[in-house]
Amino acid sequence: MAHYIDTFPGREITIKGKDYLYFGGTSYLGLQTDGEFQATLIGNIKKYGTNYGASRNSNVRFSIYKETEQHLADLVGSDTCVTLSSGYLAGQFVAQYFDTAKYKLFYAPNTHSALHLATNIKQAVTFASLNIAVREHLHGKSKSIPVVLLDSIDFSGAHYPDFEGLKQLPLDKVILIADDSHAIGVIGSSGGGVFGILKSLNPKELIVSTSLGKGFGIQAGAIFGTQDRIGQLLRTPFFGGASPAAPAYLATLLESKELYSGKRKQLVKNIACFLDNVKQRKRFNFMEGHPAFSYSDVRLTNYLFEHGIIITDFSYPNEHAGLKSRIVLSAHHTKKDILDLAELINTYKSY
Incomplete structure (x- = not known):
């Protein structure tokens, strides 16, 4: 499903007047919305x-x-x-x-x-x-x-x-x-x-x-x-x-050398927080130290959306290619954001 927006999505995204947590895109260090x-x-x-x-x-x-x-x-x-x-x-x-x-x-x-x-x-x-x-x-x-x-x-x-x-x-x-x-x-x-x-x-x-x-x-x-x-x-x-x-x-x-360094350190902490709290790691394809977690379960995407979270989910690089579903952590996410995401994933099995 395509969502049309009018401002750059940070850790949150607004769709039709409703706020969602956003775990998608490629803003790995959360710089595009960083004030400094x-x-x-x-x-x-x-x-x-x-x-x-x-x-x-x-x-x-x-x-x-x-x-x-x-x-x-x-x-x-x-x-x-x-x-x-x-x-x-x-x-x-x-x-x-x-x-x-x-x-x-x-x-x-x-x-x-x-x-x-x-x-x-x-x-x-x-x-x-x-x-x-x-x-x-x-x-x-x-x-x-x-x-x-x-x-x-x-x-x-x-x-x-x-x-x-x-x-x-x-x-x-x-x-x-x-x-x-x-x-x-x-x-x-x-x-x-x-x-x-x-x-x-x-x-x-x-x-x-x-x-x-x-x-x-x-x-x-x-x-x-x-x-x-x-x-x-x-x-x-x-x-x-x-x-x-x-x-x-x-x-x-x-x-921006010092800013980049600080953001990377925060991203490392966020990745560790997610991995420490999500119980079903085998659900995802991911790489050590990288903030993207890919999966192939469309029902999980819908479940997260219904509970206020939007992730990356579209066919890439064109409509004939396979669906890419991916949770992307960023340095701009808070610890609560990540804990809320992990809790939803952990409860998904009963959905």
Whole structure:
């Protein structure tokens, strides 16, 4: 069921005049409605303007881009980084760059549409079939380099934190491209996401694309990789022709380090509170340290709604895809919010 609203949903959401607790969306740190975060952004809008529609290759350039990109690269642990106006654009940029005869693209199960191209490259159903396909390609006559694309967080728990499926692959011969949109800013050391974990698997090359909107609360995307690869991307017409992220957003990211840290600590407490109090953990698919809890019981969704709680529940990425039902905890939820949610789930068995 679609609900239409007029203000950004925080820990509460109002539908047809009735207030509900909201455990959905992707505002993992609860920043979009945070007063301190908003004040920082408003101050930066006054300094940098509401938008910047020129090319990054223009003769007049904002220094905030390089400053923020260096900060993000240090945070993640990559050689360097480039920012763009959205995570989806970042994913498409990387995928299109590698869509040439020099490379052969392979898609892992449940890869986000941000990394998919219009060409009908089939997504693997299992990692076993992906492993077979990659090895057959390597043993064939083609000299093209295999490129495996995947989501670091797929909400089934198949990837993060162990990436057992990836470990089956001959990664030393594979360029690995991961979408880290649901991890960066939220998990890892200081919110660095999974770059370090994937790097430790020793792929031939690692590239990570991501949205900065979910964990960092700003409208922007980023790509992480080696100096050489990012340099190649910067020299493309794709990058030169696209408008960048608004500089006010990047300045806000750079100035909110302490706020991000505090919010992540609160999120960790909220996750622990939920897990300590919900009795039927096996009902959910979830990953250690991540605030999303997926399930497939439509009746639970209806039960929660009837008792004043709305969660994420829709077909994604289009109406022909499977229904995505997910409880999402955020740093803005109070302990009472979480205890009320857990109590409802615990009493659901008698519904």
